[in-house]
Amino acid sequence: MGQAMVAACPCGRVDGKARPLSYAACCERFIAHFDTTPAPDAEHLMRSRYSAFVRENADYLQATWHASQRPATLEFDAATRWLGLSVKDFQVTGEDRAEVEFVARYRIAGRAVRLHERSRFVREGGRWFYVDGDQF
Template identity: 60%
Template sequence: MSHNHCPCGRTSPKGQIPSLDECCGPLHRGLAAPCAERLMRSRYSAFVLGHVPYLLATWHSSQRPAELTLEAGVKWLGLEIRQHRVTGADTAEVEFVARFRVGGKAVRQHERSRFVREDGGEGLRWFYVDGDVL
């Protein structure tokens, strides 16, 4: 994958991979995610890029850790969105599989994450609340 391509794995209807600037970059710079799936994808990209401030800013205040240290030496290999389900007017779930390698070991993180949309100070925004490992 080119450095210009967004790491989130989203493709256009024609199968093209958008650049980071066309995809998750605007969200990382403050644009509100239009849905929970896009927030999930932008959070994955933030993990890949080591963008800790964005990860903390998009974590719901009820669950947000005081600080976040990313594990060193992680090589992110891909994200697959299995399901995006709207569960209420301002709630949604995203089931995903994120693949990465750490210390020579391949890891598959399969999770169902919960998201909520509420006023984030600049209008309605989606936030990651928590998730269940599947």
């Protein structure tokens, strides 16, 4: 299968030559193999969570949400069309803490939406979890 035939990862990560990484080479390893392949840092977790939103994978989103903030259920709006992700900043803020600032763009019912957030993450038991975030 040629490079053009491989689906790009929804998170938008590119290789050293600015070519989009495939889903299989990027976020899929964390989402499909959550039990054995945790995201190595908060940025990878945030990107994989974006991909999970695009693919409507509630199980992964729930599993990677910190228990202190995890919603009981997740619902997806069928009218939402995710358009792209841009990571603006990634900072380690402590031994087991980090923040990621991002902009996620989507369209819902024909209206363009821009979600700009600085998200907080914690590492517990060797795994990163999304805690919460401040929207701009």
